[in-house]
Amino acid sequence: MVRVRSSLEELPAYVPGRKLPGAAALASNESPYGLLPGVAGRLAELAGGVSRYPDMGAGSLVRAIAGHHGVDPERIAVGAGSSEVCGQLLHAVVGPGDEAVFGWRSFEAYPILTAVAGGTAVKVPLRDHGLDLDAMAAAITDRTRLVFVCNPNNPTSTVVGERALLDFADRVPENVLLVVDEAYREYADPALVPDALGLLGDRPNVVVLRTFSKAYGLAGLRVGYCVAQAEIAAAVRKTQVPFSVSALAQEAAVVALGEQAEVARRAALTVAERERVTATLRELGFEVPGSQANFVWLPLGDDSARFARHCLDGKVVVRPFPGEGVRVTIGLPEENDAFLALAAAWSG
Numbered sequence: 643m644v645r646v647r648s649s650l651e652e653l654p655a656y657v658p659g660r661k662l663p664g665a666a667a668l669a670s671n672e673s674p675y676g677l678l679p680g681v682a683g684r685l686a687e688l689a690g691g692v693s694r695y696p697d698m699g700a701g702s703l704v705r706a707i708a709g710h711h712g713v714d715p716e717r718i719a720v721g722a723g724s725s726e727v728c729g730q731l732l733h734a735v736v737g738p739g740d741e742a743v744f745g746w747r748s749f750e751a752y753p754i755l756t757a758v759a760g761g762t763a764v765k766v767p768l769r770d771h772g773l774d775l776d777a778m779a780a781a782i783t784d785r786t787r788l789v790f791v792c793n794p795n796n797p798t799s800t801v802v803g804e805r806a807l808l809d810f811a812d813r814v815p816e817n818v819l820l821v822v823d824e825a826y827r828e829y830a831d832p833a834l835v836p837d838a839l840g841l842l843g844d845r846p847n848v849v850v851l852r853t854f855s856k857a858y859g860l861a862g863l864r865v866g867y868c869v870a871q872a873e874i875a876a877a878v879r880k881t882q883v884p885f886s887v888s889a890l891a892q893e894a895a896v897v898a899l900g901e902q903a904e905v906a907r908r909a910a911l912t913v914a915e916r917e918r919v920t921a922t923l924r925e926l927g928f929e930v931p932g933s934q935a936n937f938v939w940l941p942l943g944d945d946s947a948r949f950a951r952h953c954l955d956g957k958v959v960v961r962p963f964p965g966e967g968v969r970v971t972i973g974l975p976e977e978n979d980a981f982l983a984l985a986a987a988w989s990g
C-alpha cells in the first residue's frame with residue numbers, strides 16, 4: 643500500500659470561489675472589467691505558438707517587471723501566480739520541522755503550501771480583524787524560516803501601516819525571510835499602506851510578492867512574481883516547476899504592465915464602489931472593517947454560511963469562511979447593487 647505523507651492528511655483543500663452560470667461572481671477577488679486593452683490581441687497572436695515550450699527564464703517579462711519597479715532584473719523571480727511564488731519561497735527556505743509564521747485568518751494558500759513544502763505552519767490569531775504583529779513577532783522561534791505579512795490582509799481587508807511594518811521588520815531576525823504579500827497593492831491608498839519595496843526593499847531578508855491575477859485581470863493565466871535580493875530570487879527560480887509560466891501568460895503580463903493608466907483607472911472605479919458598498923452596509927447595520935483591497939469583510943461569525951447561502955439563492959456568489967465571516971469581492975456597480983439588495987433583505 644502506497645503511503646501518502648501524513649502531513650497531508652489534516653491539510654484542508656483550497657476552496658475556490660464557486661462559479662454559477664448567470665450569477666454575479668463575487669467570491670474570488672477577480673477584476674470584473676475583463677482583459678486590459680491589447681491583451682486579447684497579443685494572446686491571439688501567440689496562440690499558434692503553444693506547441694513550443696515558453697522562455698524558461700521569462701526574459702522579456704522579467705525585464706518589464708524590473709523596469710516597472712526600477713530594480714535589477716536579477717532581483718525578480720516569476721511563477722504561475724504569486725501562489726506558486728509563495729510555494730517556491732517556502733521550498734527555498736523551509737525544511738522538515740521548520741516553521742512559517744503568519745496571521746490567521748489570512749490567505750488560505752499559506753498553510754497548504756507550508757505543509758506541502760514539509761514545514762510547520764504557525765498561525766497567529768488576528769486582533770480586531772487585523773494582523774497582530776506583536777504576537778507574530780513573539781511567535782518567531784529559532785525554527786522559524788519565513789514570515790508572511792499579507793498587506794492588505796485577505797480575507798479581512800485590513801492593513802498594516804508604515805510605522806508598524808517598519809517596527810515589525812526590525813523584529814524579524816536577519817536569517818528569517820519576511821515576505822510581504824501585496825496582491826491587492828493597486829487598490830490601496832499609498833498614504834495609508836506602505837509600499838514594502840520602497841520601505842524595506844534594501845533589506846537582505848525582505849521579499850515583496852505581487853500578482854497579475856487581481857488588478858491586472860489575468861487570474862486565469864497564472865502569473866505572479868517576487869522582488870527579493872538577487873541570491874534569494876535565484877533560489878526561488880531554482881524551486882520553480884520548469885516552464886510553469888506559459889508564453890501566453892508571460893506576454894500578456896508584459897502587455898498588462900504597459901497599461902498602467904488603465905489599471906489605475908479601473909482600480910479607482912473599484913475603490914469608489916468599495917467605499918459605496920462599505921457605507922451602505924454600515925447603514926444597514928453590518929460591521930464592516932475599513933478595506934484597502936477589492937473586497938469587503940463581514941465578520942458574521944456563526945451566520946456566515948447562512949448569509950452566503952442567502953446570497954447564492956439571490957444569484958450572488960460570495961465567499962463564506964464558516965464560523966468567521968464572509969468575503970465579498972467588489973464587482974461591477976450592478977453586481978454590487980444586487981449584493982446590497984440581498985444584504986438589505988437579510989434578517990439574520
Ligand SMILES: *Cc1c(COP(=O)(O)O)cnc(C)c1O
Binds near residue numbers: 723724725726861865
Ligand atoms: C489572490 C492572492 C494572491 C495571488 O494569487 P495568484 O496565485 O497570483 O493568482 C496572492 N496572495 C493573496 C493574499 C491573494 O489574495
